[in-house]
Amino acid sequence: MVKEEHEVSVMGPPYNTAPMASTVINIRSETAVPDHIVWSLFNTLFLNCCCLGFVAFAYSVKSRDRKMVGDVIGAQSYASTAKCLNIFSLIFSLLLTTGLIILLATGTVISLQAISQMMKN
Incomplete structure (x- = not known):
């Protein structure tokens, strides 16, 4: 038997009168905060209405x-x-695109009517 092991076995288990204290570490869960960077990049590249x-x-x-x-x-x-x-x-860009399509469609119809009216005369 090694000398240290002999001394431990002679001394016996440690005796402590103080209650065992435990340490509690609260680990806060990572709160997922969406930063919307992909949506913002899409709006910057394609729908950059009024910047x-x-x-x-x-x-x-x-x-x-x-x-x-x-x-x-x-x-x-x-x-x-x-x-x-x-x-x-997104809302402004959709409204602007819809309005532009309506104006182009209306202008095309009016232009075709004016051309057909000129051809009749």
Whole structure:
């Protein structure tokens, strides 16, 4: 038997009168904060009405930066602003595209009527 093992067996188990204290570590679950960066990039490239898509992209990048730093509240704030700007950009762009299609269709019909009227005379 090794000398250290002999000393441990002679001394016996450790005796402690103090209650066992435990340490609890609360690990906060990672809150998923959507930064809407893909939607903002799409609006910037294709539906950039009144530069709202570009501004939404800037807020999305700010939201991603805040999320990387660990500021969840700041990330949520920037993400909420980016989401609102993306919605407004999408609505304005759809209205603008729909209006342009209606104007082109109406103009084409009126032009064809005017040409046919000129041919009759």
